[in-house]
Amino acid sequence: MTRKINIFDTTLRDGEQSPGASMNTEEKLVVARQLLRLNVDVIEAGFPISSPGDFESVRRISELAGDKATVCALTRAVEKDIDSAADALKYAKRPRIHTGIGVSPSHMRDKLRITEDECVERAIKCVKYAKKFVEDVQFYAEDAGRSDFDFLVRVIQAVVDAGATVVNIPDTTGYSLPEDFGRRIKYLMDNVNGIENVTVSVHCHNDLGMATALSLAGVRNGATQVECTINGLGERAGNTAMEEVVMGLRMHGEDLDGHTDINTREFLKASRLVSSITGMNVQANKAIVGANAFAHSSGIHQDGVLKKRDTYEIIDPADVGVGASQIVLTARSGHAALKHRLEELGYEMDGEELDRVYEAFLNLADKKKEVYDEDLESLVNEQERNDETAAFVLESVQISCGFPLKPTATVTLRNDADQSQTACEWGTGPVDAVYKACNKIMQVDNELSEFSVQSVTRGIDALGEVTVRVTAPDGEVYTGRGSDGDIIVSSAKAYINAINRLLNDKRQHRR
Numbered sequence: 001m002t003r004k005i006n007i008f009d010t011t012l013r014d015g016e017q018s019p020g021a022s023m024n025t026e027e028k029l030v031v032a033r034q035l036l037r038l039n040v041d042v043i044e045a046g047f048p049i050s051s052p053g054d055f056e057s058v059r060r061i062s063e064l065a066g067d068k069a070t071v072c073a074l075t076r077a078v079e080k081d082i083d084s085a086a087d088a089l090k091y092a093k094r095p096r097i098h099t100g101i102g103v104s105p106s107h108m109r110d111k112l113r114i115t116e117d118e119c120v121e122r123a124i125k126c127v128k129y130a131k132k133f134v135e136d137v138q139f140y141a142e143d144a145g146r147s148d149f150d151f152l153v154r155v156i157q158a159v160v161d162a163g164a165t166v167v168n169i170p171d172t173t174g175y176s177l178p179e180d181f182g183r184r185i186k187y188l189m190d191n192v193n194g195i196e197n198v199t200v201s202v203h204c205h206n207d208l209g210m211a212t213a214l215s216l217a218g219v220r221n222g223a224t225q226v227e228c229t230i231n232g233l234g235e236r237a238g239n240t241a242m243e244e245v246v247m248g249l250r251m252h253g254e255d256l257d258g259h260t261d262i263n264t265r266e267f268l269k270a271s272r273l274v275s276s277i278t279g280m281n282v283q284a285n286k287a288i289v290g291a292n293a294f295a296h297s298s299g300i301h302q303d304g305v306l307k308k309r310d311t312y313e314i315i316d317p318a319d320v321g322v323g324a325s326q327i328v329l330t331a332r333s334g335h336a337a338l339k340h341r342l343e344e345l346g347y348e349m350d351g352e353e354l355d356r357v358y359e360a361f362l363n364l365a366d367k368k369k370e371v372y373d374e375d376l377e378s379l380v381n382e383q384e385r386n387d388e389t390a391a392f393v394l395e396s397v398q399i400s401c402g403f404p405l406k407p408t409a410t411v412t413l414r415n416d417a418d419q420s421q422t423a424c425e426w427g428t429g430p431v432d433a434v435y436k437a438c439n440k441i442m443q444v445d446n447e448l449s450e451f452s453v454q455s456v457t458r459g460i461d462a463l464g465e466v467t468v469r470v471t472a473p474d475g476e477v478y479t480g481r482g483s484d485g486d487i488i489v490s491s492a493k494a495y496i497n498a499i500n501r502l503l504n505d506k507r508q509h510r511r
């Protein structure tokens with residue numbers, strides 16, 4: 001059995017420190033409920049001294065969590081901060097005060113303006129003071145990632161001796177390389193007496209895009225708590241993303257000697273919730289929860305995934321609440337993906353028939369970013385219409401219109417004797433001009449009784465589907481449909497389709 005790695009969520013504290021991501025108490029409670037569904041071990045609910053609202057959030061989350069999770073509140077190494085945290089945590093069944101101080105030369109010299117000795121003294125004092133209120137006291141050594149190894153040992157030794165139950169080693173500025181950060185954790189494990197009796201935590205930032213790697217390096221070297229946020233929300237470039245570190249442990253648990261108790265099926269829901277509450281969008285290519293994390297749009301990958309999912313996916317999307325892998329049809333898709341999607345839509349196709357649809361699909365896909373199911377249905381129907389009735393086929397259509405031009409259309413049709421004919425006409429609008437030019441070639445008596453156009457999918461590049469009804473002299477009505485990215489072309493195709501059906505019908509009756 002591997003070690004249990006505690007997941008300490010700080011979405012509501014460090015995550016919320018991200019510009020634009022602040023949450024009110026009600027919103028924090030909604031997120032806290034989702035964190036409980038995820039089964040996190042610790043919820044860092046806020047920084048009570050910072051505002052009455054944050055104090056209230058910590059108080060209400062303490063009541064909400066009951067004994068399902070530890071609730072933690074942040075403080076500086078300042079007594080009034082600790083008083084406030086203790087007060088806000090009064091109703092928590094499992095309260096933890098998280099106190100600490102900067103330990104790097106930069107933080108001590110330039111921010112706190114204290115000496116190393118003063119830093120150690122304040123670290124001891126804040127832990128001892130917090131211990132008066134709660135048993136569970138977590139100490140953070142801010143900017144530990146840029147601290148001197150031996151000074152860090154000295155501070156951590158002092159707070160362990162003072163009664164800290166958890167020691168948090170943050171890479172506050174996301175400065176470290178994973179190997180170096182791992183070495184730092186190992187150095188503490190090897191040099192602090194009694195460290196085996198406390199929980200060693202890592203809290204990493206993403207300034208170099210390595211927060212997850214840093215956290216896992218920490219785990220590999222002895223840490224048993226990881227501090228993280230949903231979607232990697234947090235100061236500047238963010239914190240370690242919970243979904244990444246947990247799935248990293250799921251994939252490499254044996255190697256890293258660690259597992260978590262997180263209900264990973266709640267990840268997507270959590271991601272969407274935090275994104276909608278904070279208004280911080282998740283990039284499409286974000287690991288685990290991004291819109292493209294389980295989407296495949298290139299033919300070779302699609303073929304592989306359709307044969308066996310794990311050829312291109314290391315995680316089962318169902319395990320993180322995503323449902324299923326997505327096959328996105330684009331101009332990079334191949335026959336395998338197209339055939340698969342057609343089958344899902346109820347069309348069984350192979351051989352030449354599939355090749356024909358594939359060719360039409362590629363023509364459409366080159367014009368559109370993505371070919372949707374509705375586009376595909378429209379495309380297949382278009383193929384079927386062309387197969388079934390071929391008295392006339394549209395070869396080309398060109399229009400010129402605008403102000404103050406007269407709408408003019410030039411249409412070329414091929415008939416069933418394989419002859420091409422071209423006609424040019426003007427009309428009240430471009431469609432009228434196209435239909436007059438078609439009539440000049442087809443010479444079929446009819447009246448256009450209905451014309452309607454609708455977009456098959458969304459977006460400016462959507463297919464437009466046109467439906468027309470024409471009435472023959474004997475009163476019989478024929479429907480025609482056409483679809484294309486250009487609605488003038490759809491209009492021409494729909495009209496020709498209706499006339500073809502009319503001609504087909506009359507020919508059959510004559511026989």
Ligand SMILES: CC(=O)SCCNC(=O)CCNC(=O)[C@H](O)C(C)(C)COP(=O)(O)OP(=O)(O)OC[C@H]1O[C@@H](n2cnc3c(N)ncnc32)[C@H](O)[C@@H]1OP(=O)(O)O
Pocket residue numbers: 014017047049050051075076077078100101102111112142172235
């Ligand atoms: C790495 C992190 O994420 S740390 C957490 C960051 N989060 C926040 O800062 C959000 C909440 N913060 C706040 O609401 C406010 O900054 C407060 C209430 C904490 C303090 O407000 P103010 O008293 O107005 O101080 P201000 O914000 O201007 O400056 C911070 C002070 O805390 C000191 N300080 C910073 N960290 C610590 C610490 N860990 N322990 C003791 N003092 C600290 C600074 O040196 C500075 O002191 P100075 O005024 O004597 O120079």
Ligand SMILES: CC(C)C(=O)C(=O)O
Pocket residue numbers: 014074140141142143168170171172173203205
């Ligand atoms: C307050 C501490 C834990 C912190 O957020 C950091 O050092 O990044």
Ligand SMILES: [Mg+2]
Pocket residue numbers: 014170172203205235
């Ligand atoms: Mg932080």
